[in-house]
Amino acid sequence: MNLSYYPGCSLESSAREYNLSALSVASALGLSLTEIEDWICCGATSAHSTNQLLAYALPAANIALAQQAGRDLVVPCASCYNRLKKTDHVLRNDPARRRQLEEVVNFTFTGRIGVMSLLEAFTVRIGAEEISRRVVRPLEGLRLACYYGCLLVRPHHVTGFDNPENPRSLDALMAGTGARPLSWSYKTECCGANLGLTVGDAVRQMVSRLLEMAEEAGAQAIVTACPLCQMNLEVRRPNNRNGIPAFYFTELIGLALGLKESGSWFARHIVDPLPLLRSLSLAS
Amino acid sequence: MFNSQSFIEEVKSRSGQPIELCFQCQKCASGCYMARFTDHAPNQILRYIQLGLKEKALRSSMIWLCSSCEICGSRCPNGIKMFDVMDALKKIAISNNIVAEKKIRLFNDIFLDTVRSKGRIHEALMMAEYKLRTGDLFSDLDLGLKLFLKRKLPLIGKKVKDRKYLDVIFKRCFDMERKAFAKYQVRLDGGKLN
Numbered sequence: 001m002n003l004s005y006y007p008g009c010s011l012e013s014s015a016r017e018y019n020l021s022a023l024s025v026a027s028a029l030g031l032s033l034t035e036i037e038d039w040i041c042c043g044a045t046s047a048h049s050t051n052q053l054l055a056y057a058l059p060a061a062n063i064a065l066a067q068q069a070g071r072d073l074v075v076p077c078a079s080c081y082n083r084l085k086k087t088d089h090v091l092r093n094d095p096a097r098r099r100q101l102e103e104v105v106n107f108t109f110t111g112r113i114g115v116m117s118l119l120e121a122f123t124v125r126i127g128a129e130e131i132s133r134r135v136v137r138p139l140e141g142l143r144l145a146c147y148y149g150c151l152l153v154r155p156h157h158v159t160g161f162d163n164p165e166n167p168r169s170l171d172a173l174m175a176g177t178g179a180r181p182l183s184w185s186y187k188t189e190c191c192g193a194n195l196g197l198t199v200g201d202a203v204r205q206m207v208s209r210l211l212e213m214a215e216e217a218g219a220q221a222i223v224t225a226c227p228l229c230q231m232n233l234e235v236r237r238p239n240n241r242n243g244i245p246a247f248y249f250t251e252l253i254g255l256a257l258g259l260k261e262s263g264s265w266f267a268r269h270i271v272d273p274l275p276l277l278r279s280l281s282l283a284s
Numbered sequence: 285m286f287n288s289q290s291f292i293e294e295v296k297s298r299s300g301q302p303i304e305l306c307f308q309c310q311k312c313a314s315g316c317y318m319a320r321f322t323d324h325a326p327n328q329i330l331r332y333i334q335l336g337l338k339e340k341a342l343r344s345s346m347i348w349l350c351s352s353c354e355i356c357g358s359r360c361p362n363g364i365k366m367f368d369v370m371d372a373l374k375k376i377a378i379s380n381n382i383v384a385e386k387k388i389r390l391f392n393d394i395f396l397d398t399v400r401s402k403g404r405i406h407e408a409l410m411m412a413e414y415k416l417r418t419g420d421l422f423s424d425l426d427l428g429l430k431l432f433l434k435r436k437l438p439l440i441g442k443k444v445k446d447r448k449y450l451d452v453i454f455k456r457c458f459d460m461e462r463k464a465f466a467k468y469q470v471r472l473d474g475g476k477l478n
Binding site: 038045104202 | 349353393423427
């Protein structure tokens, strides 16, 4: 199955292991992701905080590129996904705004391609059962807190995906790897997003609460589907290197599929996940 | 009086949200993770708007510290998408030049300048510029070093090819939005806020 791929800026730097693992795992599972050529930054929070039209125009320019490529667009970063999906929603439902955006970006919206998060693509286009069939190294004994964060499921009238208060899609994929996803109450709490740089103290308090709650639920690791969540969970924790590791969901699927390159992803983590994986005989 | 009315209208027009429907159930405030770090909670901001208390709303740290997590809007029984209200207030605060959290605005400006000139965010350069311009050079230095050592902060970033087109998009957006809301910039009190 062929899909277009919008990696987003973080996946070119701080979240490179997310990019590498996403591409490897998708390919191993028969999902071909083709990066759209010359994509531009979605504008993120800075655009929607500053200029409403720009906050739609930057994603619309990328939707225009994806439209040319003619395949549904998959977005691994929850923040980029939020911007692109919202813009897609506006283009479909607000004719006045659509005309304005078509003028600014210089394209005609056809509505023929859809926008989805990587988590949704794995859930809908591959599915937990298929992953489970392909597992060669079940992640038995690994207790996980599946952390969705804010924007993979919210706002629900735009995403139309999973349950916004108690999402289960990531739990299902992780169960497919043989790991044990746990019930906990902080699945969709906020990690502080891009405020880490500007109001670090607040973000540190938010992250330590998340980690405490995951540990209290009995988790040995947190698993995410967003580069901002993963980075904050690793670098905005009180005593930097200690505590439970934070994985990208694609890394754990790759490990369960027995992909050799998984070691090179884990080597990029700030909080070393290898001691945990070794203790479960999942890494050498 | 006129000024309060024009403020309420500007918030409604920019956000598209039915501000008047808020009946202070405080679901937004109970779900808000940032409220414990801010001067006012989201429901209070809504009340200030309803009452036309422009300065109270615009000078609040809440509108800037809002992390856009959208939990308030998804739980509001009246369908008020507070996310859009917070964004509207930030833009009105910028056009009135009263920004409570200058560091956050500076970060946004540097971020957008980078997008405009390169098309993509280059995290290393953007962080360095932010640090230089805030004068806060040493916090996060260890973090930057760690990311660099893990090869997560490449020194050379990718640029998009068609940067002229990008500049046109930026110009059009800023021109069109300025024109769309210019009518609210008329100050009946000689430029002072009410």
